[in-house]
Every structure is written in C-alpha cells, then in structure tokens.
Amino acid sequence: MSDKPSILIVGAGAIGSFYGAILKKAGCRVSAVLRSEYDAVKANGISVSSPLGDLSYRPDNVYRDGDTPEEAPDYLILCVKVLPGVDRVSLVKPWMGKNTRLVLIENGLDIERELADAFPDNPLISCLAFIAASRTAPGVVEHKAYGKLVMGSFPKGIDESCQTLADLFTEGGIKIDLTDQVVGERWRKCLWNTPFNPLSVIANGADTLSILDAEGGEDLIRAMIREVMAVAAAEGYPMDEKVIEQNIEGTRAMPAYKNSMALDYLNGRPIERDAVLGNVVAIAKHHGIAVPHLNTVLVTLRIRGLLESA
Numbered sequence: 001m002s003d004k005p006s007i008l009i010v011g012a013g014a015i016g017s018f019y020g021a022i023l024k025k026a027g028c029r030v031s032a033v034l035r036s037e038y039d040a041v042k043a044n045g046i047s048v049s050s051p052l053g054d055l056s057y058r059p060d061n062v063y064r065d066g067d068t069p070e071e072a073p074d075y076l077i078l079c080v081k082v083l084p085g086v087d088r089v090s091l092v093k094p095w096m097g098k099n100t101r102l103v104l105i106e107n108g109l110d111i112e113r114e115l116a117d118a119f120p121d122n123p124l125i126s127c128l129a130f131i132a133a134s135r136t137a138p139g140v141v142e143h144k145a146y147g148k149l150v151m152g153s154f155p156k157g158i159d160e161s162c163q164t165l166a167d168l169f170t171e172g173g174i175k176i177d178l179t180d181q182v183v184g185e186r187w188r189k190c191l192w193n194t195p196f197n198p199l200s201v202i203a204n205g206a207d208t209l210s211i212l213d214a215e216g217g218e219d220l221i222r223a224m225i226r227e228v229m230a231v232a233a234a235e236g237y238p239m240d241e242k243v244i245e246q247n248i249e250g251t252r253a254m255p256a257y258k259n260s261m262a263l264d265y266l267n268g269r270p271i272e273r274d275a276v277l278g279n280v281v282a283i284a285k286h287h288g289i290a291v292p293h294l295n296t297v298l299v300t301l302r303i304r305g306l307l308e309s310a
C-alpha cells in the first residue's frame with residue numbers, strides 16, 4: 001500500500017480526471033465520486049489521452065454522489081462546475097474528515113468563501129488550471145495542451161499541505177507555480193476568463209481568434225480587461241497596464257482556442273456565468289465601480305438564459 005496521501009476527486013470530468021491521473025502517476029491512491037458517468041467509470045476506469053502519454057487509470061474506489069464514505073481522504077479535490085444550482089458544500093460534506101484538506105480546481109472569483117466558512121478547521125487549497133482538456137465520452141478525457149496549476153492556501157500563504165500536494169503534482173509531471181496570494185492570482189486569471197469566456201458564448205461558441213479578429217473585437221476585450229482590473233485594484237490587487245497587451249498578445253500567440261465555457265455552451269451544458277462574470281459585476285457594484293461592458297455582457301447572457309429555458 002502506498003504511503004502517499006489518499007486522494008478523492010469529487011467531479012471527475014475533464015479537470016478532475018486529468019489531475020487525478022497525474023496524482024495516480026505520482027503514486028497516490030486516487031478515488032472518484034461520479035454522477036452521470038458512474039457506470040462507465042466503474043466498468044472501464046478513466047481514459048485520459050494526453051501529449052504526456054496515455055494517462056488512463058482505474059480509480060482505487062468509484063463512488064456515486066450520495067454514497068456513504070468508508071474513510072475520509074487526505075485530500076479532497078473538488079472539480080465540479082461552479083453553478084448556482086450546485087451546492088458544493090453539501091456535495092463535499094459527507095466525504096470531509098477532521099484532517100481532510102479541501103482543494104479546489106475550478107474557475108471563477110470569490111468561489112472559496114462558502115467552503116472556507118463551512119469547513120473552518122480544514123486547510124483549503126485553491127488552484128487555477130491553465131489547461132485545454134475536455135470530456136469526449138463517459139469516462140473519456142482528451143488533454144490537448146498545457147496543464148500548469150497555480151496554487152496556494154486560501155486566503156493566503158502556502159502551508160505544508162499545499163507544498164506536499166504541489167510536490168506530488170510535480171512528481172506526476174505537471175508544472176506548478178506556488179503563490180502566497182492565490183486570490184490575487186484568481187483576479188489575474190480572470191483578466192482573461194471574464195472577457196473571453198462569456199463573449200465566446202454570446203458569439204455562439206466563438207474561438208479566441210474569431211473574437212480578436214472581429215472588427216472592434218480587440219478593443220472590446222481591452223475595455224473588459226480594464227474593467228476587471230479596476231475591480232481587482234479596489235479589492236487590493238492592482239496590476240500594471242501592460243498586462244492588457246500581454247493578455248492580447250499571449251492569446252494571439254496561441255492557436256485559435258475554444259475555452260471551457262464555449263465548450264459547455266456548444267454541448268448544451270450550463271455555463272459558469274456568475275462564477276466568472278456575475279461575481280465580478282457584484283463586487284464592482286459593492287465598490288461603486290462602473291463596469292458597463294461587463295454588465296452588458298452579463299445582462300445579455302441572462303436574457304439568453306431566460307429565452308433558452310423558456
């Protein structure tokens with residue numbers, strides 16, 4: 001039996017399955033809690049194709065959401081989409097032990113607080129994934145490119161459990177950037193996600209270059225980044241103006257790319273509208289900062305949502 005920490009992935013979709021595979025490769029016992037893909041994963045395990053090689057694996061235990069846990073994991077890694085209808089606290093509660101470290105690998109801003117409040121005695125590690133990965137069939141994940149994680153303890157610092165997990169990911173072959181300011185890093189990542197992800201949905205699943213190449217597209221992205229920066233600064237995370245061009249140039253240097261929200265939209269799945277955009281607009285309102293471009297995109301998505309569910 002491995003002396004490495006035990007891992008439980010809750011939400012073994014693209015991200016959970018991939019990072020679970022990395023920890024399996026590092027020698028951890030990795031189990032998974034599934035919902036719709038339980039039968040497929042129980043029967044065939046998780047298949048992960050990747051530029052790093054074939055990372056397919058059989059989780060040590062496969063559970064259904066609602067099962068009673070046999071033992072609490074050392075690390076519980078939560079990778080569900082952050083959606084208004086998903087109660088993440090209730091989802092992880094049955095699996096949390098006294099010593100379980102809770103790890104989030106999820107997009108969005110202000111998504112840690114409810115979990116930190118619910119489990120004040122468990123260390124909380126917040127991670128940002130820079131990766132292109134998607135589910136192509138039940139229990140089947142395609143990792144296309146990248147994979148770096150930026151991670152730190154929430155609300156700040158890098159505690160021992162965070163360092164240990166970072167070392168395991170590194171051992172499994174993933175680049176890790178540790179940060180003692182993970183909330184600031186969330187803002188930095190949202191400079192990209194908050195404009196690009198929702199715009200790609202309004203534009204019917206457009207890729208990055210289609211957005212930038214449209215007449216006025218770059219300027220719209222610049223204006224939205226600037227608004228996110230103003231809110232980040234009010235929250236105590238000022239950034240240099242040069243990050244605007246860095247985000248545009250960095251995106252232009254990559255092949256045309258459909259982000260995770262565009263893929264959700266195209267596959268008829270709910271989108272993380274509030275985690276990625278709505279929360280930024282709410283924080284802006286709290287500070288009295290005008291964010292007209294972000295607000296227009298948010299309201300347009302709300303209207304679309306109402307029409308789509310009518």
Ligand SMILES: NC(=O)C1=CN([C@@H]2O[C@H](COP(=O)(O)OP(=O)(O)OC[C@H]3O[C@@H](n4cnc5c(N)ncnc54)[C@H](OP(=O)(O)O)[C@@H]3O)[C@@H](O)[C@H]2O)C=CC1
Pocket residue numbers: 010011012013014015016033034035036037065079080081082086091105106107108129130131132133134135260272
């Ligand atoms: N994919 C990517 O390239 C990137 C994704 N991210 C972020 O990572 C996070 C995860 O995204 P991703 O992996 O792509 O999403 P997926 O939709 O591929 O996976 C989410 C998983 O959570 C499961 N889930 C939801 N509710 C439950 C439940 N009650 N019990 C058990 N499982 C549940 C889903 O199961 P079911 O099939 O039943 O719905 C699904 O397997 C998101 O916040 C996303 O924004 C960040 C960077 C890149």
Ligand SMILES: CC(C)(CO)C(=O)C(=O)O
Pocket residue numbers: 107129130131132192193197258259260261
């Ligand atoms: C940054 C990016 C595009 C991939 O890591 C992402 O966060 C997403 O697809 O939502």
